[in-house]
Amino acid sequence: MQNMGISDTAREILKKYYGHDSFRGGQEEIISHLVAGEDVLAIMPTGAGKSICYQIPALMADGITLVVSPLISLMNDQVSALVQAGIRGAYYNSSLNEAQSRKMLSNMVRGVYKIIYVAPERLESEFFLDVCSQLDISYIAIDESHCVSQWGQDFRPSYLKIMDFVDKLPRRPVIGAFTATATGEVRNDIIKILKLKDPFVLTTGFDRPNLYFDARTVHTKRDKVEELIAIMSEKKDQSGIIYCSTRKAVEEVYTNLDALGYPVTKYHAGLSQEERIKNQEDFIYDRKPIVVATNAFGMGIDKSNVSFVIHYNMPKNIENYYQEAGRAGRDGSPASCYMLYSPTDVFTIKYFIENQEEIEGISPKMREEIKRKDLIRMNMMIGYCNSSLCLRNYILRYFGEYRNEKCGNCSSCTDAKRASELRSRLPLKKNAGAKNTGAKNSVYIDNAKRKPPTSSELLYDELRAMRVKLAKEQNVPPYIIFSDKVLRALCDEKPLSIDDLMKISGIGSYKAEKYGKAIIDTIKAASHKKAERAEETEDIDKCIVADYKAGIRGAVLAKKYNMSVGELQYKLKRLL
Numbered sequence: 001m002q003n004m005g006i007s008d009t010a011r012e013i014l015k016k017y018y019g020h021d022s023f024r025g026g027q028e029e030i031i032s033h034l035v036a037g038e039d040v041l042a043i044m045p046t047g048a049g050k051s052i053c054y055q056i057p058a059l060m061a062d063g064i065t066l067v068v069s070p071l072i073s074l075m076n077d078q079v080s081a082l083v084q085a086g087i088r089g090a091y092y093n094s095s096l097n098e099a100q101s102r103k104m105l106s107n108m109v110r111g112v113y114k115i116i117y118v119a120p121e122r123l124e125s126e127f128f129l130d131v132c133s134q135l136d137i138s139y140i141a142i143d144e145s146h147c148v149s150q151w152g153q154d155f156r157p158s159y160l161k162i163m164d165f166v167d168k169l170p171r172r173p174v175i176g177a178f179t180a181t182a183t184g185e186v187r188n189d190i191i192k193i194l195k196l197k198d199p200f201v202l203t204t205g206f207d208r209p210n211l212y213f214d215a216r217t218v219h220t221k222r223d224k225v226e227e228l229i230a231i232m233s234e235k236k237d238q239s240g241i242i243y244c245s246t247r248k249a250v251e252e253v254y255t256n257l258d259a260l261g262y263p264v265t266k267y268h269a270g271l272s273q274e275e276r277i278k279n280q281e282d283f284i285y286d287r288k289p290i291v292v293a294t295n296a297f298g299m300g301i302d303k304s305n306v307s308f309v310i311h312y313n314m315p316k317n318i319e320n321y322y323q324e325a326g327r328a329g330r331d332g333s334p335a336s337c338y339m340l341y342s343p344t345d346v347f348t349i350k351y352f353i354e355n356q357e358e359i360e361g362i363s364p365k366m367r368e369e370i371k372r373k374d375l376i377r378m379n380m381m382i383g384y385c386n387s388s389l390c391l392r393n394y395i396l397r398y399f400g401e402y403r404n405e406k407c408g409n410c411s412s413c414t415d416a417k418r419a420s421e422l423r424s425r426l427p428l429k430k431n432a433g434a435k436n437t438g439a440k441n442s443v444y445i446d447n448a449k450r451k452p453p454t455s456s457e458l459l460y461d462e463l464r465a466m467r468v469k470l471a472k473e474q475n476v477p478p479y480i481i482f483s484d485k486v487l488r489a490l491c492d493e494k495p496l497s498i499d500d501l502m503k504i505s506g507i508g509s510y511k512a513e514k515y516g517k518a519i520i521d522t523i524k525a526a527s528h529k530k531a532e533r534a535e536e537t538e539d540i541d542k543c544i545v546a547d548y549k550a551g552i553r554g555a556v557l558a559k560k561y562n563m564s565v566g567e568l569q570y571k572l573k574r575l576l
Helices: 004-018 027-035 050-060 072-084 098-109 120-124 126-133 157-168 184-193 221-232 247-259 273-284 318-325 345-354 364-386 391-398 411-422 457-474 484-493 509-549 554-560 565-575
Strands: 040-043 064-068 089-092 115-118 137-142 174-179 200-203 211-217 239-243 264-267 290-293 306-311 335-341
Touching: 004 027, 004 050, 004 509, 027 040, 027 050, 027 174, 027 200, 040 050, 040 184, 050 064, 050 137, 050 174, 072 089, 072 115, 089 098, 098 126, 115 120, 120 126, 120 157, 126 157, 137 157, 157 184, 174 184, 211 364, 211 391, 211 411, 221 247, 221 306, 221 335, 247 264, 247 290, 264 273, 273 290, 306 318, 318 364, 318 391, 335 364, 345 364, 364 391, 391 411, 457 484, 457 509, 509 554, 509 565, 554 565
Parallel strands: 040 174, 040 200, 064 115, 064 137, 089 115, 137 174, 211 335, 239 290, 239 306, 264 290, 306 335
Antiparallel strands: none
């Protein structure tokens, strides 16, 4: 079925627009089946590159591709990323006013766009159906396809009407359904409800090796705050999300962190729409790189440089937890996922389950069955929080993957080993409430702490400043221009030509041509600054030695060069 021409073309597109030399696991298979005209159901973890699986077939096709997506924020991010890569894309949702909608639809008819993101509710518009009926629609990609299932954690009734739209089209496009989390029951629902025809089904595996998992049990509110502060003390200059189950908890955590000077914002349904928009943009644009939020925040946020996610309260099921935790480390860099579990969290979850909003078209009997299954899923989540076994394996088993070996990258796998190694040397502070030793005991070390760039910090800081400048000019978030992973690669390789620049994974030809001069100028300037600083340091060192030999000693000499006595002694030991 797979033909070399298709494969070569797909790889050329991958390199040209996305800057990658090779596909990730499962991507090429999915692309090949879609291009061959087969429906697909792809279950791939967050950060595995689902969007490439339907964007590349879209670019290979003569017609346009519709991508059904549930959230405005996701569409905005995805379209911005497409445009920055040199791909013609647009979105059609409630954020557009009437004039903008008319312009977008007019451009759509004229063939301006290759990929159009559309909210499921917009598919119910007769006018939109009329427009689409006149066009050649090659593919319909359904993102977050688990939303179609009543057994899924994010059931959306609007997803049930997607096939009404498809059935009214003059010709049925090839359909690709994509999701990050789906149990066997949900997968069957997706295939049945979306009427997938003998689909190619691929589960690439749910594992995210770059994520470190940590679960801590705390019994008092004070202990929970202390654990949070202990974690946050290691997260300076990093971007992260802290999830809370209630608005009240969001406000409390936000207030505590703000008082400690963290660059933090907040997000929950109790804020005005203007506040929510501003706070979300502050987070996305890294003006406030840390956000405290309810689970209303984040679905569709494609921020690649989130390096930690903390669940201040237990979520209601593992599907939600893994999806929310998976917003860390999307660029493939090491990232950390923490769970601060308190038995009192269970009461909040039970209240939400017992008092769910009624969904139109769901019978009382079905509602009771949904509640029963929600309670079962809640108990599985409690099991994760209390497990002394490998946390990664616990999650993978839930989704049907079974491994015997320990992952070595979760608190259950690492804490016992560390405690054993350090017990003879470090006094362990007892903490009866905590399952794990905790960061404040001096035993816990976050092995997924993001490593600094291997090249000089000066260059990395200069590249970040350059990225912010470019992002402001383009009116997009900085991570849309380049991910942190790309910046670190630039630090390592220091390319000084467009050809060398295109060897960096994540920089395609469009971005290389558009931003190449800015990158190369920044690298050259940083190199000059480094040389100047080295000369300056060498001059200062010579002066310190001369003053020391002239008889200036101790605190007087330290004060003259703005150092502590200890720093001065260390420097003199090295210089003399």
